[in-house]
Amino acid sequence: MPDYYIPEIPKSPRIDRLVSHLFEQMPQIETDRAVLLTEAYKKSEGKPVITRRAEAFAHIMENLPITIRPEELIVGSNTLRPRSCQVFPEYSFAWLEDELDTVETRAADPFYISEENKQILREVYKYWGGKTTSELAEEYMSDGAKMAMKHNIFTPGNYFYNGVGHLCVKYDEVLAIGFDGIKAKAVDELLKLNVGDADYASRSAFLKAVIMSLEAASRYAERYALLAVEMAEKETDPKRRLELALIANNCANVPRKGATTFYEACQSFWFVQMLIQTEASGHSISPGRFDQYMYPYYKKDL
Secondary structure, three states: OOOOOOOOOOOOHHHHHHHHHHOOOOOEEOOHHHHHHHHHHHHOOOOOHHHHHHHHHHHHHHHOOOOOOOOOOOOOOOOOOOOOEOOOOOOOOHHHHHHOOOOOOOOOOOOEOOHHHHHHHHHHHHHHOOOOHHHHHHHOOOHHHHHHHHOOOOOOHHHHOOOOOOEOOOHHHHHHHHHHHHHHHHHHHHHHOOOOOOOHHHHHHHHHHHHHHHHHHHHHHHHHHHHHHHHHHHOOOHHHHHHHHHHHHHHHHOOOOOOOOHHHHHHHHHHHHHHHHHHHOOOOEOOOOHHHHHHHHHHHHO
């Protein structure tokens, strides 16, 4: 039998402080994504759906407020407050609109929402009536199916109200070649298209959307790099100043480029995971074989 290191590894006190900070406040509903999404969709009426999705994603990436919380080493959050949430009106909204005045006091998963944000969402929702994917799904259902759902005989579950989940993406490819490498592959495929092909319009729209989304995601990470630099310049604690400098370096490199260290690989992985959630709010986004694709970076840094 090979020898393994089995003694208990001491836990960093930082972990307890991070957990404590995470649970200091009640989770809140934030509205920035819903507002930005709606702004983009209003401007893109008439364009292909996939183009509208990419333009909306880019608008969100460029304008969603960002934060680096105390003592964080891996950064990236689609909300300013810990454990809080954005909302996704393109999938469904009626259920939340009905609960805006009671969501703070409900027994399961209560969320605080300010009166200002309630009004913001009510205005946002005026645009989305008749445009959500849940309403589209209902149009394909028989009256019998709708009746069965109403009486809880069956339910399509979260897929009816949110984006696609239970998926796993190619984290290993992002770590290896970065978003720029994947973007180069999309550009190459775009250049190969023949305008005379029957599927030229749909394929070119898809590839252009991929390129736009990858560039937007890379710029989003670079916003964190700039924020970390600004925070480092004001930081008085030398240790935290160095940490912020490392964060800035990581976010300037990944996920735009391939990861070169285990630390960069961890940061790149988290950006991919978090951006999937920001784009579509799917449930159970699997990290896949994290051990296998992360091990080469871990081994290299030993």
